[in-house]
Amino acid sequence: MGVMAMAQKIEDEPAGGYRIGYDDHERHQEVSMASKPAKKPMTIDQAVRLRTAFDPQTSPDGTTVAYAVAELDEKTREYRAHLWSVPVAGGKARQLTWLGSEREPRWSPDGRLIAFVSRRDNDKVRQVWLLPVDGGEARRLTDIETGVHSIDWAPDGGSLLFLSREPMGAEEKRLKKRGGIRVVDRFVRMTQIWTVDVATGRCRQLTKDRSTKASACWSPVSGAPRIAFEKRREPTSNHSYRSSLWVMDGDGRNKRRLASVKACDTAPRWSSDGRQIAFLRRGTSVYARLTRLAVVGLAKGSRERVLTETLDRSVTDIRWAPDGRRLYALVHDGTRQHVHSVTAKGGRRRQLTSGDRQISGLRVSCGGGLVFLSETPKALAEVCVAATDGGTERQLTSTNPATARVALGRTRAVRWQSADGLQIEGVLVLPTNYRKGKRVPLVVEPHGGPAGARGFNFYPNWQLLAGKGYAVLSPNFRGSAGYGEAFLGANEDDFGGGDFADVMAGVDAMIDRGIAHPKRLAIMGFSYGGYMTAWAIGQTDRFQAAIAGAGVINLTSFYGTTDIQWFTTGYQKGAPWQNPDSYRQQSPITHVDKVKTPTLLYHGDEDRRVPLEQSQQLYVSLRERGVPTEFVRYPREGHGIGEYWHRKDCLERITGWLRKWVRSS
Incomplete structure (x- = not known):
């Protein structure tokens, strides 16, 4: 059952609001302090027009953050998301896309392209598109019947992986033509892992077994890259979404399970040298249990180590530091959620951010700087950057400047x-x-x-x-x-x-x-x-x-x-x-x-x-x-x-x- 009182969504994303072009930030800053009007309470029209920033992604050189902003299209009265970028050093945010509704901005390893998923040109489902960073039109890369999501670049930049739901089989299609008849033999349609060649657009399905793949990511090491993925069997009343972590070669061969314990293991994250994978573990399939940070080596015989065993709070997201000696984790504690550092050996932990707020969307740049979304009771999430110790924090975006004028x-x-x-x-x-x-x-x-x-x-x-x-x-x-x-x-x-x-x-x-x-x-x-x-x-x-x-x-x-x-x-x-x-x-x-x-x-x-x-x-x-x-x-x-x-x-x-x-x- 859901958590939100009114889900703010746009194709499964948060809903947006104020229609503000990228140059409106400057106009807002030019308003004279002497002409400030009296603040008035929020109205329904304002509430449904709020814009929402999400999914920040740092460029390979660490100089730019790409992110998505969901907002209301005043002409169609539909919520759509578009891609933006902002310099890490500070400055004007720039809108990158204008057509359809875009999400999942992902930088290519050389920083020349941004891949994203979008429904454009009357598409019924989302496809992968590529946008040149230096200018030019985006080009469509895939044509998958059931659409794509969860894209990730291969380390050599030659291909991307993505997840896609299985299409209807021949018998299902035959019955659909005969009055839409459906025979129910399972509750969910499985999601599988695919790759697409960036140069040719050729797609290849890597998994076909009777389980759904909830997430997947390439190892960061070129040469013989591997893929880590989360595998969930079809849920039943007894097993919830029990999941396990696996690795396979980039061509789908040599699949091997990593963790040895029956549990709910999710969100695999490769270390920079490709020798370890961090992940989140809920020790049983029962819903009401804590989620902990664990690490497992790729060498045969390696056993997983739970780094937050003594922490009586859930870890909700994890990222490796570039040197592989520590990880950054989001820890949910009461009414707050903050960034913590955790050593890869020993699990020594230190809180890096503070204050009455919620941190989300955690990323780490190649130089080790932190990028995240910060939300407070006074403003929706904004993109922020900070040093690896949490210091010198700066807010890069101002997505809803008009809320400053709301009581x-x-x-x-x-x-x-x-x-x-x-x-x-x-x-x-x-x-x-x-x-x-x-x-x-x-x-x-x-x-x-x-x-x-x-x-x-x-x-x-x-x-x-x-x-x-x-x-x-x-x-x-x-x-x-x-x-x-x-x-x-x-x-x-x-x-x-x-x-x-x-x-x-x-x-x-x-x-x-x-x-x-x-x-x-x-x-x-x-x-x-x-x-x-x-x-x-x-x-x-x-x-x-x-x-x-x-x-x-x-x-x-x-x-x-x-x-x-x-x-x-x-x-x-x-x-x-x-x-x-x-x-x-x-x-x-x-x-x-x-x-x-x-x-x-x-x-x-x-x-x-x-x-x-x-x-x-x-x-x-x-x-x-x-x-x-x-x-x-x-x-x-x-x-x-x-x-x-x-x-x-x-x-x-x-x-x-x-x-x-x-x-x-």
């Missing part, structure tokens, strides 16, 4: 004690016009996952509500990431138990501290946050309004309709027939007879993670009981609301529902 609610971390004494942390955003001592309406927003977490990020939806006079509290209840493995697994077979108690204790804490008005409370959430919302209104009538997006309502039917059957068997300790009481008692639908709270429901018609029928079950039940309710379905949407008009409509309905049932209460 924002203050964001801070808050803590409280739950009913059983467990310490809980959450993120609180105060109204933009907040005055200490005045009680305000409170919107409680449980996050998704449930193994997600809220942190020091910029949440446009929260700032929209803050501008309308609401405080927003998002509790990192038990089961959230960032607080250690015991905390992460504390909600197993206890959905709606301790986690719900944590949420309500947070509400009481905000009331006791004089922030929240006890008679002006609302709860809203998406995915597992939608589950918590539906669960809450079946347990208490303290909330004046509820808003549930794509929430799980019936765990039993969810097991049989979701694309992650393993999710419930892991958390509920078995399948519905093995633990029927747990499935029934922890399902919000079981307690719908107690619901009195006016409830807004919204859902994507094409949601395969939490199928539409989940919201429909709650809607029908509430209607039958006479509870004020509204059910909004968004066509073409999956597990998140991403299209411009849909996002705008959803925010209008959310603010309207709160205005009707909370502000007027």
Whole structure:
């Protein structure tokens, strides 16, 4: 189940916003300080037009960063991403592409080309394109029926590898022509590894076995390059996405498994000499476990070494230093995520960045400098660079300069004690016009996952509500990431138990501290946050309004309709027939007879993670009981609301529902 309350996406990427050309940064800087207008609260139009920078990539010589920016196309009202570049020394950002929607910028080893994937010229799927850095038109390199993703250059620059989903077989195509008949014999179509020759465009499939390949990368050593890849067998209710790491020759031969332990091993990263591979390991296939940094040598007989065994926090991304003596890792700790250095021998660790923010998109230049995205409660992610010790940090981009003119609610971390004494942390955003001592309406927003977490990020939806006079509290209840493995697994077979108690204790804490008005409370959430919302209104009538997006309502039917059957068997300790009481008692639908709270429901018609029928079950039940309710379905949407008009409509309905049932209460 998803983590985001409203997925900001553009072909599986974050949604953009303000349409600003590359020269608008200069115009912004020329505004006179004396002419600064008064700041005004964020509007819905501003929220849906925010631009998002992502996927920074350093040039081979370390002088330039290429990255992608997602934004709204004002003519088509579609979110699209384009490629940009910015000098590491500082200066003006330059837009590189203008057509279609581009992602995954990847520099060639000689720095003369940038490969990327895009849908252009009326393509139905993404293909690989090559862009000359010194100028000229991009040229298309592939023509793969099912599209491509996850591209990576060979060290000699003569080819790229990519991943592509298997096409339909002959029998599937025959049945499709006969009225679209489908025979289901597996839940997912496997993804395989391919290479493409840069000079000729000739493509070659390297893997064909019955497993999906989640990631792959070339070794950095020319001559006899190898490919490391992550192999996942088809998920079942018992095994989650258990994955293993393998290596093979560049022509697909001599495949060999690296790690010896049955686990979930992901994200392989080659050392610069090609002798070691670092990776992320989750020790079991159970969802709620920490992810650790490990290293394995390529020599026969080498065994993997877990470098963060004693660190009770998850590592979310890793990169080698050029000298191979240490690695850089992103470590998630509560409401923050920062860069740490970890020695390759001994695992000695040191935090390099600090502050109330979230670091992501970590890269290391050939000279050893750090490149990353930094996001704070005041601004979406921007490209930054820093020295290898985290010092001399500089921000290179200004993707949303207009947000400097928006009045924002203050964001801070808050803590409280739950009913059983467990310490809980959450993120609180105060109204933009907040005055200490005045009680305000409170919107409680449980996050998704449930193994997600809220942190020091910029949440446009929260700032929209803050501008309308609401405080927003998002509790990192038990089961959230960032607080250690015991905390992460504390909600197993206890959905709606301790986690719900944590949420309500947070509400009481905000009331006791004089922030929240006890008679002006609302709860809203998406995915597992939608589950918590539906669960809450079946347990208490303290909330004046509820808003549930794509929430799980019936765990039993969810097991049989979701694309992650393993999710419930892991958390509920078995399948519905093995633990029927747990499935029934922890399902919000079981307690719908107690619901009195006016409830807004919204859902994507094409949601395969939490199928539409989940919201429909709650809607029908509430209607039958006479509870004020509204059910909004968004066509073409999956597990998140991403299209411009849909996002705008959803925010209008959310603010309207709160205005009707909370502000007027």
